[in-house]
Amino acid sequence: MAKKKIVKKAKAKMPAAKKPAKKVAKKAVKKAAPKKAPAAPKKKEKIDVRQIFANTPKIQKEGGQIRVLVGKAGLDGHDRGAKIIARACRDAGFEVVYTGLHQTPDMIANTAIQEDVDVLGLSILSGAHNYLVPAIIKQLESQNVKVGKDMLILVGGIIPDSDFATLRKAGVSMVFTPGASVDSIVEYIREHVQPKG
Ligand code: B12
Numbered sequence: 001m002a003k004k005k006i007v008k009k010a011k012a013k014m015p016a017a018k019k020p021a022k023k024v025a026k027k028a029v030k031k032a033a034p035k036k037a038p039a040a041p042k043k044k045e046k047i048d049v050r051q052i053f054a055n056t057p058k059i060q061k062e063g064g065q066i067r068v069l070v071g072k073a074g075l076d077g078h079d080r081g082a083k084i085i086a087r088a089c090r091d092a093g094f095e096v097v098y099t100g101l102h103q104t105p106d107m108i109a110n111t112a113i114q115e116d117v118d119v120l121g122l123s124i125l126s127g128a129h130n131y132l133v134p135a136i137i138k139q140l141e142s143q144n145v146k147v148g149k150d151m152l153i154l155v156g157g158i159i160p161d162s163d164f165a166t167l168r169k170a171g172v173s174m175v176f177t178p179g180a181s182v183d184s185i186v187e188y189i190r191e192h193v194q195p196k197g
Pocket residue numbers: 070075076077078079080081082084085120121122123124125126127154155156157158176177178179180181182185
């Protein structure tokens with residue numbers, strides 16, 4: 001009799017057996033839930049560069065060689081493109097000034113005015129173009145420069161095409177991104193800076 005009692009006590013202390021049946025039921029419910037339909041891929045809007053920069057006005061120049069300032073604003077240290085463009089413009093017979101790195105918008109605008117340039121070319125690979133370009137144009141306009149009429153503003157570098165319209169609205173005549181040939185840039189300047197009369 002004593003032996004049987006001990007066995008009963010041990011059984012009582014044992015933890016309650018797990019109930020796998022319920023878990024299986026839960027899993028089954030999860031699996032049965034209807035799957036969400038995969039989101040339709042977002043359509044990337046196609047940007048027509050030619051349309052954005054169509055009909056940009058030409059500069060009428062009094063005479064003499066075309067004068068170009070190549071500017072590097074802000075903390076951007078990428079200067080290969082700027083130097084290549086400066087050299088190509090010089091080889092094309094233009095008078096070229098290069099600002100060097102790390103200029104403020106005011107410094108670039110003031111140099112462009114002092115040098116009386118026809119073309120202000122900004123090379124921006126830092127991603128700060130939407131701040132720097134309007135800041136430079138604002139400074140030019142505050143000193144009575146008619147952007148697009150007295151001075152052509154060109155921008156080159158890493159510029160997403162979704163920002164083209166914003167830059168055009170700010171007064172930029174054309175944007176050149178990586179892969180643009182230097183010949184096409186020189187040709188654009190020749191076409192858009194024409195002698196008066
Ligand atoms: C070389 C390079 C560097 C070199 C720069 C050497 C130098 N002295 O220039 C070094 C290693 C130093 C460097 C550093 C960095 N880099 Co870097 N670099 C590049 C790389 C691979 C090539 C740039 C280049 O020289 N191209 C060759 C030249 C000829 O092309 P380009 O400048 O684009 O010029 C052409 C056009 O854009 C246009 N153009 C340019 N300027 C002008 C001006 C005018 C007036 C006109 C008309 C046209 C024009 O015409 C040119 C001919 O087609 C690019 C990637 C890429 N594929 O572009 C990344 C890239 C520019 N770098 C990048 C980054 C992030 C950096 C760093 C911040 C990395 C880090 N965390 O340290 C640093 C920043 C350093 C700094 N202080 O600014 C990013 C920029 C991202 C962005 N803006 O959204 C890029 C795009 C790489 C990437 N895919 O992420 N880099």
